[in-house]
Amino acid sequence: MRIALLLAPLALAAALTLGPAAPAGANPAALPRYEAGQTFVFDNGRVERVHAVSGSRITWAARSGRTYERSVNPIVPILNWSFRGQQGARTVQGDPDRLWPLRPGASAQFRTVNVTRDERGRQRRSMHLWTCRVRPAETVALRVGAVQAVPIVCDRYSPSTMRVLERITWHWSDEIGHYVRREARDMRDGVTEVLTLHTTLSPREANPLRIEAVARAAADDRQARG
Numbered sequence: 001m002r003i004a005l006l007l008a009p010l011a012l013a014a015a016l017t018l019g020p021a022a023p024a025g026a027n028p029a030a031l032p033r034y035e036a037g038q039t040f041v042f043d044n045g046r047v048e049r050v051h052a053v054s055g056s057r058i059t060w061a062a063r064s065g066r067t068y069e070r071s072v073n074p075i076v077p078i079l080n081w082s083f084r085g086q087q088g089a090r091t092v093q094g095d096p097d098r099l100w101p102l103r104p105g106a107s108a109q110f111r112t113v114n115v116t117r118d119e120r121g122r123q124r125r126s127m128h129l130w131t132c133r134v135r136p137a138e139t140v141a142l143r144v145g146a147v148q149a150v151p152i153v154c155d156r157y158s159p160s161t162m163r164v165l166e167r168i169t170w171h172w173s174d175e176i177g178h179y180v181r182r183e184a185r186d187m188r189d190g191v192t193e194v195l196t197l198h199t200t201l202s203p204r205e206a207n208p209l210r211i212e213a214v215a216r217a218a219a220d221d222r223q224a225r226g
Contacts, residue, residue, distance in 0.1 A: 030101035032072045032177065034058055037203025039211055040178050042195040043143075045219030047211055048178075063215055073097050074170055074179050075132050075154050077112055085119035099134055102150045102172060107133040111159075129157040140171050140181050143198055143221075149173040149180050163187075176200060 039049040047063035057079070061067050068081040076096050080089050094110025109131045117123045132154040140149045149171035156166040164187045171181035180197040198218035201210065 027101055031056070031097060032074065034072065034177070035203060037206050038177075039201040039203075039206040040197060041199040041201070041211070041214045041218050043198045043218050043222045044195060045215045045222075046195060047215050049206060049211065063211070071096075073100070074172065075099070075130075075152055075168075076110075077128070086116055088114065088116040090114045094130075096130070096132065099132060099152065102134050102152070104134055104136045104150075107131065127159050129159050129162075131155050131157070138171065140173070140196075142180060142196065147173045147175050147180060 034050045034053055036050050036052055039047065041047055045063065047061075049061045050058060051061040051067050052059040056072050057069055058072055059067050059069050066083065069079045070076065071079060071092070073096055076092060077090055078088075079092075081087070090112045092110055092112055094108070096108050096110045098108045099106050109129075111130065112128045114126045114128065115123060132152055135151040135153060137148050137150050139146050150173075152170045152172060154168045154170070155164045156168075157163065158165055167185045167187055169181075169183040170179045172178075173180045176197065178197070178200070182195045183192060184194075185192040198221070199214050201214065
């Protein structure tokens with residue numbers, strides 16, 4: 001058993017360090033689909049609004065209006081962003097889309113190569129290693145009622161020590177068409193952040209005043225609950 005535990009991270013490192021194997025490939029029809037204007041408000045006031053859709057990539061807008069680009073696959077980290085003078089881009093190696101359609105026991109391994117550039121033009125490059133697995137559906141309690149959601153547990157590893165640095169659990173709901181709960185845990189200090197979906201707004205409903213009012217109400221509700 002001890003040998004198996006020692007070999008597991010080495011096998012992951014080999015799989016992610018070598019070129020990606022021929023992907024099993026997702027069923028494109030099973031991947032999430034969005035339309036411009038759809039808005040998701042979380043219980044801490046976080047806003048995710050679909051700004052634009054281009055093939056398998058979504059440009060999202062935050063509550064501040066700042067935009068960033070992601071894959072339609074929610075487990076893939078942000079691909080392009082700009083924030084406070086810093087710009088960043090990620091490329092994905094591997095096939096995270098093989099998880100779709102979601103089914104318990106499915107798994108995927110991939111890595112991201114990350115390049116950031118600060119306001120002085122200084123560039124920094126890093127790599128993240130990920131392994132994700134799908135668990136059986138669970139019931140998640142939301143403000144509007146309970147929904148069935150499929151947990152996708154993603155671990156980020158250190159490329160040098162193969163220690164798990166972060167664990168993110170996404171609870172995906174086909175009924176909602178988005179994740180309804182996100183739990184991010186720093187495995188080094190145990191600090192955990194949990195977001196739960198508060199409100200969804202259709203493109204027709206998602207005007208700036210409505211979004212801001214709902215976001216404030218969501219944050220107030222969470223603070224009141226302690």
